[in-house]
Amino acid sequence: MNEQWPILLAGDHFVRNDILEDRLRREVPRQHELDIRTMTLPWPLVPFGKVGEVDEASDVEESLTELVGDAQIVVTQMAPFTTRVLDAATALKLIVCTRGGPVNVNVEAATERGVLVCNTAGRNAVAAAEHAVTLMLSTLRAIPRIHNGVAAGQWRSDLYAYDECGSELSGSTVGLIGYGAIGRRVARILQAFDATVIVSDPFVDPADLPPGVELVDLPALLSRSDVVTLHSRLTPETANMINRETLGAMRPGSYLVNTARGGLVDYEALADALETGQVAGAGLDVFPAEPLPEGWPLLSSDRVVMTPHLAGATRQTAHRAADLAAAAVAAFVEDRELPGVVNPKAGRTG
Known part of the structure; x- marks a missing residue:
């Protein structure tokens, strides 16, 4: 039966x-x-x-x-x-x-x-990893801002000037905070770009890392990375882990990408770091409040690339x-x- x-x-x-x-x-x-x-x-x-x-x-x-x-x-x-x-x-x-x-x-x-x-x-590991790298590339090359300019009839050839043009992932050091299923795939993609990949994750055994990926503590990751990308779960221990102190410890002119959870970042502190140039740009898919309230400070920043929590979509x-x-x-x-x-x-x- x-x-x-x-x-x-x-x-x-x-x-x-x-x-x-x-x-x-x-x-x-x-x-x-x-x-x-x-x-x-x-x-x-x-x-x-x-x-x-x-x-x-x-x-x-x-x-x-x-x-x-x-x-x-x-x-x-x-x-x-x-x-x-x-x-x-x-x-x-x-x-x-x-x-x-x-x-x-x-x-x-x-x-x-x-x-x-x-x-x-x-x-959603594949989708989220690809989206994280997409945000990195879009932020490093200011793609949305440049696209909007062309769509508005501008032809900014002056953006070829040394002080205006973007950066490459190749040769950059990218620090991954969190090395779960998404972080591991991001690392693989970045290695194909010839980036140097470093990881901070207290739950990872160095013996489990593939060749070319280095496990470091968080202060070392922040000071060495041209791009910091977040792939941690939100817990009481990780809440606001990217704050004024840790943003200040990042390499001046580096970039931040967050496709994990909005609560990992103090966004007011990030807005200030973007204003001073301590952080050159940010790619964000997650936020402290979703949907975003009118007048939220980063909405008007031309140094931020944003998507509405769609990394896994x-x-x-x-x-x-x-x-x-x-x-x-x-x-x-x-x-x-x-x-x-x-x-x-x-x-x-x-």
Whole structure:
């Protein structure tokens, strides 16, 4: 007799339900009958935010509480699994969160209720790494400002002057703060540009670094780097790690790139460092408040290249997230070792 698994797919307009269902039906062996229901969350057409005690979630707590019903497995990127929702999900055994960190899930409450939580770490590593390097190149060569000038009818051949022209990645020293899946890929790309790559990460063993990548402490990284790029998680220890003191310790005229989390940087201090020239330019994808408020100081700076938290936004990321989620569901129903589990104390993990 086939075993039936009630599953709720709470996809959105990026990691879509049709992609999730297609991957699940391919990955899960046929002897397991999937009873799939879906709800489509409004993200990214409607920004995420704090919902109850969780963060970076779509504000659908009420409808999710009504729909979760007898689902034993939920796959989602943005659904808010608050205590309230978990209390309604009496049959729930597994939440697969299609993102690197399940900040939209109250993991402690899930653990107390015996609900396993998995993430899909690395699903956006390629996209985020390529975007970080794109911001480096755009910032070093002031591409947006120059493009806007040409589009406005200007032909600034004077930008060829030595004091006006940009810099190259080749021959530059680029310091990576954080060396996880994204940082490792950034390092590989930079080596192809003939850049010197140095890394600061307290969790990295020097023996695990590839040839040509050097592990250093943070002060050494700041003083040696022409470009500093952030790839750390936001924790109480890393919050505002780029502040007036660390910006002052950077090589004068260097560049800063942040595609990680806005809370890693004191942006008021960065604005001052850009004004004085201590920092020559910045490429930013993440910010202290999203969306940005009117009149935010860096909006008017011609030394800043900004994108609206889109580093991971590629179609391949959505498909990769679905692949990883389907692999987790298949492992769970097959009673195999569960990949990406963040709370193994909640119950069986294989």
